[in-house]
Amino acid sequence: MEASQTVPTSSGSAAESAAETPRRGFFCTAGRIALGGGFALLGFAGCLWTLGIGRFLFPNVVNQPPNRFRVGRPGDYPRGKVETRYKEEYGVWVVHGEYRGTPQIYALRTVCTHLGCITIWQEAERKFKCPCHGSGFRADGLNCEGPAPRPLERLAIRIADDGQLEVDRSRVFQEELGQWQDPESYVSV
Amino acid sequence: MALGDRIRRSQLWKSIFRHPAPVDRRNRVVVVLTNLVLHLHPVSIPKHAVQLGFTWCMGGISFFLFLVETITGVLLMFYYRPTVEWAYNDMLAFRDVVSWGIVREIHRWAAHAMVITVMLHMLRVFLTGSYKPPREFNWVVGVALLVMTLLLSFTGYLLPWDQLSIWAITVGSNMARSVPFVGHEGPGQQLLSIGGIDLITAASDSRFLLLGAESVGEETLLRFYVLHCVAIPLLAGFGMAVHFWRVRKDGGISGPL
Numbered sequence: 290m291e292a293s294q295t296v297p298t299s300s301g302s303a304a305e306s307a308a309e310t311p312r313r314g315f316f317c318t319a320g321r322i323a324l325g326g327g328f329a330l331l332g333f334a335g336c337l338w339t340l341g342i343g344r345f346l347f348p349n350v351v352n353q354p355p356n357r358f359r360v361g362r363p364g365d366y367p368r369g370k371v372e373t374r375y376k377e378e379y380g381v382w383v384v385h386g387e388y389r390g391t392p393q394i395y396a397l398r399t400v401c402t403h404l405g406c407i408t409i410w411q412e413a414e415r416k417f418k419c420p421c422h423g424s425g426f427r428a429d430g431l432n433c434e435g436p437a438p439r440p441l442e443r444l445a446i447r448i449a450d451d452g453q454l455e456v457d458r459s460r461v462f463q464e465e466l467g468q469w470q471d472p473e474s475y476v477s478v
Numbered sequence: 479m480a481l482g483d484r485i486r487r488s489q490l491w492k493s494i495f496r497h498p499a500p501v502d503r504r505n506r507v508v509v510v511l512t513n514l515v516l517h518l519h520p521v522s523i524p525k526h527a528v529q530l531g532f533t534w535c536m537g538g539i540s541f542f543l544f545l546v547e548t549i550t551g552v553l554l555m556f557y558y559r560p561t562v563e564w565a566y567n568d569m570l571a572f573r574d575v576v577s578w579g580i581v582r583e584i585h586r587w588a589a590h591a592m593v594i595t596v597m598l599h600m601l602r603v604f605l606t607g608s609y610k611p612p613r614e615f616n617w618v619v620g621v622a623l624l625v626m627t628l629l630l631s632f633t634g635y636l637l638p639w640d641q642l643s644i645w646a647i648t649v650g651s652n653m654a655r656s657v658p659f660v661g662h663e664g665p666g667q668q669l670l671s672i673g674g675i676d677l678i679t680a681a682s683d684s685r686f687l688l689l690g691a692e693s694v695g696e697e698t699l700l701r702f703y704v705l706h707c708v709a710i711p712l713l714a715g716f717g718m719a720v721h722f723w724r725v726r727k728d729g730g731i732s733g734p735l
Contacts, residue, residue: 345553345578350571 354378359453363478366394371410371428381444381456382410382417385478386428393475396444396456397430403437417441430464440464443474520726526733532606533731536599540627541718543592547630550585551707558637560703562696565639589631596627608732616724623721626714633706639699647702648694654685661685 360375366385375381382397397417401408406421416433417426424435431440445460454476462474469475485491486499500506510516526532557576558568572579600620603609609617636647655663659670662683670677680692690697725731 341578342553342581345576345581346556347577348557349577350575 356459357455357457359449359451359455360396362453363394363448363476366478368392369428371412373410375456376407376410379456379458380407381458383446383454383456384428384430388429388469388475391477393477394446394454395430395469395475396446398442398444398461400442401437402432402439402441403435408441443469445473446476447473448476518722520730524730524733527731532734534598534602536595536602540592540595540599543588543595544714544718546588547585547592548711550581550588551711553581554585555707560637560699562639562699565637565699569638569640589634593627593631596624600624606732606734613724613728613732616721616728619717619721619724623714623717626710626717630706630710630714633702633710636694636699636702637706644694647698651685651688651694651698654688655683657684 358375358379360372360381360383363385366372366383368385370385372383375383376399380399382399383394384397385392385394387393388395399407399417401419401421401424403419403422403424406419408417408419408424408426410416411418415428417428417430419425419435419437422436424437425433426437426441427433430443432438440463443462443464445457445462447455447457449455460473462468462471482499495512497508497512498505500509507521510519510521554572557571559565569582572582603617603620632647632650636643655661657664659666660678660683661667662676662678662680662685664683667678667683668676680686686692688698688701689695690701
């Protein structure tokens with residue numbers, strides 16, 4: 290900035306100012322380079338901050354229950370049992386039902402396949418009913434009434450090392466894609 | 479046609495900017511006057527206005543720090559929850575798990591710095607006699623802004639919700655016990671009673687109003703959060719608008735006599 294042209298030069302003879310001209314030219318150029326560099330630095334810092342703020346807004350830690358959790362032993366589930374205690378925290382039903390005549394234990398997501406509302410288990414009717422648009426699903430998860438276009442989704446389930454059932458919410462199995470045949474989508478009893 | 483000219487002649491450009499390129503003095507003035515952001519600053523200023531030795535740039539730095547606080551504060555609000563359960567954990571999370579969590583440190587240090595720069599600004603205005611007529615009203619506005627800066631600091635101090643902040647606010651808010659007439663330990667408190675029943679008690683005085691309870695608790699945390707993030711910044715923003723406007727209306731920045 291000190292090189293700007295408004296800086297008063299020392300009063301003097303023509304010889305002096307002639308001697309100063311190249312020096313002033315040098316400072317002019319240096320000042321422009323410094324100014325340009327300063328703005329470049331400012332722009333760089335601005336880019337860095339924009340990226341940093343973008344990164345800041347992506348959470349590294351979220352407060353939600355783990356994807357894998359244990360739900361007791363197969364013996365805890367008598368035939369026909371629909372366990373609702375894991376619905377609130379994990380969004381999962383653990384059911385000892387049957388699929389195509391084969392009895393098995395499986396985990397169903399509680400999310401309706403119509404528009405994503407949370408369905409409710411009606412023990413008296415033995416149906417999962419959606420409060421939003423009236424979709425209904427049987428205990429095996431197949432859609433039987435209302436606008437839902439496909440069955441409820443299964444989540445991966447297996448017998449863990451300690452003999453307990455372990456549900457993995459990160460893996461989904463869809464009936465209409467034939468994925469319920471996958472042995473990881475149920476536990477045989 | 480040069481690219482710059484093509485851009486300037488496009489309908490999009492002309493719909494936003496109503497003036498020609500700033501190629502001469504008149505148009506340089508028009509550029510500033512017709513731009514919402516730029517017009518906050520005068521088109522031209524006296525030479526002494528950029529003398530660091532005279533202004534210390536403390537008003538400008540204070541405003542800059544307020545902008546820093548606004549931006550970082552909004553970012554912090556994306557993570558911070560003003561509840562007893564989460565406030566302290568969310569504050570620690572900025573250090574431990576949030577990427578670019580230094581935003582919180584910037585917010586904190588800029589807050590400390592702003593109190594200092596506002597006070598130095600006041601000192602400068604006093605030493606240069608800039609509070610004298612016709613600027614005496616703007617001095618009063620400035621004092622109000624100083625109080626708001628301190629209140630922002632005070633309310634923000636509770637939000638980390640650690641032992642230091644809880645007890646600091648306990649001690650600080652105890653002053654509100656002693657406010658004349660409306661503090662339950664203040665002078666004149668006994669005057670406000672009907673039929674021998676005190677109207678001003680520990681559960682109905684100015685401290686109770688400030689804390690939202692009889693002691694610092696979750697009600698206080700929420701109350702201070704709203705004051706810190708919404709109420710006081712709005713007031714301070716309005717105060718600053720008046721302050722800057724008055725600087726211009728009172729004849730521009732004051733100069734050496």
